[in-house]
Amino acid sequence: MIAHADLIALATTLKLASISTLVLLLLCTPVAWWLANTRWRYKHIIEAIVALPLVLPPTVLGFYLLLWFSPQSAVGSFYQQLTGSTLAFSFTGLVIGSVIYSLPFVLQPLQNTFSAIGRRPLEAAATLGASPLDSFFSVVVPLAKPGFITASALGFAHTLGEFGVVLMIGGNIPGETRVASIAIYDHVESLQYANAHSLALVLLGVSFLLLVFVYANNRSVLVSKA
């Protein structure tokens, strides 16, 4: 059915999506919280920057990343000094690319959820003696659970479908940077339609199930609020 090489590509894809989603949750939670609560007058500039991956062609994103990752650039040479390897054409480089590429898909649901919760539950918690950190974990996180679920599912699904950025910065190293979307492209190029079919079907199925999960989750949010 699915060739061994393709299974490895699928495993790489799942690994990439899982790690990227985890990094995104850690990164986006404080940023989304800040964006939802700040009264800073220039916050729209930050909002525009984090929304850029929504509209930029993945090739543009990939091109800039490729420049940064090169050992001639400050970022690339710093990483090389630190680890002895290059960022370009590495799994770590792919994770960085995916995190940037899927950022708005995690950030925006979280920001919307935090805005909807508002400051009142935190104020109530503060008057009951809960410190800001305590009330964040005891009140905001449980209230924002549906938002975290939506954000994770969207971030994961979006990373599964990543193609352009990977092509620019990851290349096609089996077991390292060869993800499912690249493998499909290769199969089509070499007219192996059957292999392309089975991989495409897996991605279609997984993405569909994730979106069903997201919408069912959103519906339960709506129902529980009514």
Add this chain to the structure above:
Amino acid sequence: MSLSADINLAQRGFAQRFVVDEIHQGVTALFGPSGCGKTSVLRAIAGLDRHHDSRVQFSSQWWQRDSAFTPAHLRRVGYVFQEASLFEHLTVVENLSYASKRRQENSSGLESAEIIDLLGIETLLEQPCATLSGGQRQRVAIARTLCARPKLMLMDEPLSALDNDAKRRIFPTLQLVCQQANMPILYVTHSLDEVARLADYLIVMKQGAVTDVGSANELLTNLMSPLSQQANAAAVLSGVVAEHDDAFSLMRISTDAGDILVHQDASLAVGDAIKLKLSANDISIALNAEHASSILNSLPSKITDIHQEGESQVLVKLNANGAPLLARITRKSCHKLGLHIGQTVFVQIKSVAIL
């Protein structure tokens, strides 16, 4: 335990400062029209908002002074919001234990079981908050605040979101809470009825500044204050149930102004402390006590002030053995009886409400 505050409400668009000294134990009502800055004051005292150039002191602690600012969670101020603001992801009992888990070590106050009993929420404990009615939510919110054992309690129009029926049912509970909570309570309201029923002291606010401070009854009956000019102007008397008269289903209440007979209330025992509301519209004036009448309650009093209201009415302020009372009569009666300041008369009380 006392609270003093000097809050600059310039950020709220008011040119004036809110200044009060020494709010002590008991219920102090913060009264004023909507939008006069009552909630802003409460939020500043709780530490939820920070106004520059302001000071808040509680007992010997400065909560805000110069650049020092104690954050809300370290002030131990209980806050009952207009909307209950319960934690929706928790059940009723989990909401309560959220507060009691975070109370200060060696804090003193009511035990959780006593609080649950006081607010009458035993049957709701296991319910999720989403299933509660408005009145039930506010009961839970008050219980949750008490469970945290605050040093000071702030209530921001806790009844305003409730319908009249729910208000009527929660009122006796609120009175009990105010009696048993062993701390200063600052109660924001724009309802004179709530002031009369709950407040010991009164702060009247207008446009961000304090216009009057004093004992609630003194201010309610002060003819110069806008409070007494309202259609429902009334005086409030504190009293003790002295005797039940089962034959006529009445009880005798001993007050500063003298004994007053009211309809019997079986739930009250001899010795219980109660408040009576004497509406200005229900009091008439007679020149002597022997006036044959169906009215039971007649008290000697001295006229201390007379204030004309419109074309046909006057509002008379009287002093009955030290207790201020208000009577609203027609200008014609006032003229016919020749009433004047300093005169001793008899007030005839047509009806009395137990608060």
